[in-house]
Amino acid sequence: MIGGDDLPGGYHDRGPAPGDVDLDRVWLGVAAQVWRRRPGPAERAAGRLLRSPGLARALVTTPSLLLGWVIATVVILIAGIGFTLSTGTPWVALLAPAVAAAGIAYAYGPGIDPAWELSQSMAVSDRMVLLVRALAVFGLNAALGLAASAASGAAAAVTFGWLVPMTAVCALALAAATVTRSPNVGVAAGSAGWVIAILASQAAEGRFTAAITDSFFVLPYLAFAVCCAAVVWYATRIPRGTS
């Protein structure tokens, strides 16, 4: 640690430190203040709300809540608004679930967290982190999507109708990402699942917005979401690996 043993020439003659002064301790006090990170207002508020500074810190470091990601989401939704207004098809409602699924797949999990094994030994459990991050990403995407949907002048049924399918699609993406330890697989699974749902409803009822608006699907969507959540729960219980 810090010492005065190998100082350049001229400083020796000013005298060594007195024996009863602990310079290492002094340096630690200085370093603690110089190196410390001061959390921003969002993190402090989250810490009070969640009653855990660790959980708040994990939340603000979510990959898919970083500024770049959020901006990309907004851009996609604005494009959706544009397409909706020009073509009359509710593109926002069709895009929002897929975008959210991507966000969820990149929120947390073995594929995205390089220190995954270490995270599993933490007092703030990785499941809590997963839950909080997933809810935050979902909530943000839902809010942005609702705003975009309303801005594109869509009917109320369409504006809110895609929240349930979005839940199902996000759950699918998260389950796939967690089980395969790859966020890309999660995104692919979520997007593919959504595309299939849209195409199937097009085939069944002649319009693909049925996937969003038809209340027949609400229960199946929610049941599916619950199953996927159970898969995630199980997958985060037992880590893989031998010896």
Next chain:
Amino acid sequence: MDDDALIAAVARRDDTALRELFSRHAPWLAARLRGVLPAAEVEDVLQETFLAVWRGAASYRPQGSAGGWLWGIARRQAALWLRRRGPAELLLPALLAADGRHPGDPAEAALSRAELARAVSALGPEGGPAREIWRLMYVEDKSVAEVAELLGVPAGTVKSRAHRARRLMRAALRHHEPVREGGGR
């Protein structure tokens, strides 16, 4: 890297430069402070000194006298500390020496302490000019020039304030009215 370059680096928020500066200068700064303060306080003051260096490195003008600049900061921090925490007991030895008495008898010492506390309060509020002068010149035993530099006032002002402080103390201790000027140190 020489000291001037290090301090310039610290001004650019380079913490490794601060670490190097600490490594070089903390030992002798600690030794000098130890002459004035007890060991535990030296640690606190030294910590505050280097934090002040971290915050104020931008104001250093390279003149090759980094040591002097550092000591200036350390001394200011020490003075701040003394102002906040200096206990009344520190004044007793200085006062008794000035009056030719010696604290041999515990009862006498206890009486003196009580008298002293009363007399000190007669100098005015803590942090006021008379109290400060008293502490710096008679407790810390600084020269007029040093005190003038520390407080940022001319030497003449220091002398006249010291004179007034002595007058007030003497009067309070002897329970008399203020004596006309004429008594010297």
Next chain:
Amino acid sequence: MNVELTELTRRFGRTQAVTAVNLEAGPGVFGLLGPNGAGKTSLLRMMATVLPPTSGTLRLLGRDPGGYGPRREIRRRLGYLPQNLGYYPGFTVVDFVEYFALLKDMPPGQVPRAVATAIEQVGLGDKARAKLRTLSGGMLRRAGIAQAIVNQPELLLLDEPTAGLDPEQRVAFRALLREFGQRATVIVSTHLVEDVAAACTEVTLMDSGRIVFHGTPGELIARGQGHGVGDAPLERGYSAVLAAARS
């Protein structure tokens, strides 16, 4: 006793990674030796509450990690360095150590000083604000050690901690282990036999999921007298015990 393992077993499908391990450890530095596949990492993972046992009992710091509350309490007092530790490349060393300090429920007021202490203890003081992506393998390993010790753990589990460290750094690291071993239980899994000799008060040798030796380094050396293969006395003891266990 900080660690009490009784007939601890861990199976993965058909494979028995750890079989009927009995171990007790109070404060001190304990070496865990053995060839690859011996079950050292699985054992360490069970003690780190990352892997649940298949059977047997496990008591850590006087608590049963089966329940959520006790497990959380154990984890607050635990330090763990896995064999493969990934890093967040954009984080600095301070960010990294502080992140895990917070996740270990350390009171935020204590965190800055604890982080500074841990970073200086592993000799990364001049790299504190460097981004992890700019560090060498040995420095990254030391950053990993720093996060393990930041909360002054009572149970410190290190899996191959000296990988990538040069000899001088290994000496400093062993001194750190001895210091921690005075108050805490430190368990070091390593295949570097000389690490064990220098720092550990007791050695456990595992092979194929079982404990084949438990005792002091001196006793292990004694087992190698005139029998084993190796350049150093401890290596000879190591190979002698393994040969005996497999025959």
